Amino acid sequence: MTRRLRKHIKDARFEDEHEFDNHLVKLPKIKILFDSNHSRATGRILIKNSIKFDKKLENIRIDSALNGYVCERSYLTHDRDWYVFEFYSIDSHKQIEFKTKEDYLNWTNITTDDYTLRLDERTTVPFHHLGLAGQTGSGKSFFIQMLVDQIISKETNHELFIIDPKRSDVYQMSKRINGNEKTADKREAINLIKTFHKRLEERQTELEPFFQNNHNKTYKDAGLPALILLIDEFGALKESWKSLPKKERDTVENALTDIAFMGRQIGCILWVSTQQMNAQTISTDIRDQLVLKVVLGPSDEQTYRTLFASSVEVPPVQFSAGLGIFSYPEFASVDKPRILTVPYCSYLE
Numbered sequence: 480m481t482r483r484l485r486k487h488i489k490d491a492r493f494e495d496e497h498e499f500d501n502h503l504v505k506l507p508k509i510k511i512l513f514d515s516n517h518s519r520a521t522g523r524i525l526i527k528n529s530i531k532f533d534k535k536l537e538n539i540r541i542d543s544a545l546n547g548y549v550c551e552r553s554y555l556t557h558d559r560d561w562y563v564f565e566f567y568s569i570d571s572h573k574q575i576e577f578k579t580k581e582d583y584l585n586w587t588n589i590t591t592d593d594y595t596l597r598l599d600e601r602t603t604v605p606f607h608h609l610g611l612a613g614q615t616g617s618g619k620s621f622f623i624q625m626l627v628d629q630i631i632s633k634e635t636n637h638e639l640f641i642i643d644p645k646r647s648d649v650y651q652m653s654k655r656i657n658g659n660e661k662t663a664d665k666r667e668a669i670n671l672i673k674t675f676h677k678r679l680e681e682r683q684t685e686l687e688p689f690f691q692n693n694h695n696k697t698y699k700d701a702g703l704p705a706l707i708l709l710i711d712e713f714g715a716l717k718e719s720w721k722s723l724p725k726k727e728r729d730t731v732e733n734a735l736t737d738i739a740f741m742g743r744q745i746g747c748i749l750w751v752s753t754q755q756m757n758a759q760t761i762s763t764d765i766r767d768q769l770v771l772k773v774v775l776g777p778s779d780e781q782t783y784r785t786l787f788a789s790s791v792e793v794p795p796v797q798f799s800a801g802l803g804i805f806s807y808p809e810f811a812s813v814d815k816p817r818i819l820t821v822p823y824c825s826y827l828e
Contacts, residue, residue, distance in 0.1 A: 483544045487544040492504075507528070509526055511523075511525075512524075521565070523563050524563070526562045547569055551565045553565070571601065583625070583628065583822065593634055594699050598821065602810060602817075602819065606707075607807075608749045608770055610773070611774075613803065614754050614776055614778060617776025617801075618801040619752060619754075619775050620648050621801070621827055624652055625824055635705075637705045639656065641709045644711075644712050645664075646664050679745070682746065686745050697744050697745075706746060708738060708749050710749075756786045772805060774804055776799065791814060801822070802819070
């Protein structure tokens with residue numbers, strides 16, 4: 480890999496010099512560091528910075544020199560001495576199949592605890608507000624059901640409140656898990672949102688003494704379960720509210736905004752799923768609080784720009800069911816989301 484990089488940098492004519500009859504090419508120093516020398520699935524390439532090379536290294540694309548690996552993002556070290564190029568193996572994005580729930584949960588348990596979720600081979604994230612988009616056939620419903628399987632398998636008894644206005648697979652799954660009390664279609668959605676908002680207010684009161692004596696802590700430190708409100712097909716649900724009086728619509732919108740703004744620390748989590756995302760689907764106030772953002776399958780430019788950022792750089796990949804992009808502060812920014820390869824859980828069929 481180092482030889483290929485050096486050859487490509489030489490061919491790019493980083494710096495040519497002629498000394499008498501000799502043709503000289505000066506190359507920057509290169510270091511390659513794998514995150515695991517056993518698997519060699521991911522790693523970093525460090526290329527020494529200098530005044531002569533700085534601008535060229537800022538704009539260089541090294542994928543063609545990696546042979547089996549893809550560069551995911553690049554940045555300068557804090558001391559500005561090195562350009563860092565993070566890469567991953569192409570094989571690491573092959574979709575894993577799980578034929579039983581037990582196999583799937585055993586795989587998730589390798590990297591998770593009671594307050595985290597495993598998304599793919601490389602990514603495990605804490606519970607957080609989630610914005611999920613995916614068109615029909617993108618694997619969105621499967622992904623939701625897989626996340627729910629993880630939640631209910633935890634030793635901590637987290638509570639799920641699920642709204643599916645179309646009464647599709649997510650609704651039927653919720654009926655089996657939650658019964659009628661925590662499951663709603665579009666007719667009962669408003670009541671369930673109000674119930675969840677009341678639980679949020681109760682949780683605030685419950686945690687107030689703990690927070691007074693424990694600064695900068697969360698519900699996890701208090702040993703409390705998460706309360707998760709999952710709204711599938713939010714765009715269709717919001718469309719059905721147009722016939723309601725404005726006062727009632729505002730009440731629901733304010734309740735969801737409260738959950739998005741105040742829920743993270745006290746463990747009231749909002750998951751919102753929709754086929755397409757635009758400015759009318761979810762208010763900016765709520766959308767900005769959806770820290771974990773995921774788009775599965777191929778989607779439209781408006782969805783990418785609305786959910787992530789107007790300057791988002793979508794990787795030039797042919798997306799299929801279960802393959803998409805995501806952003807989360809520790810892993811990828813909204814400007815440069817990372818590829819996500821969700822496992823295929825055939826046991827859900």
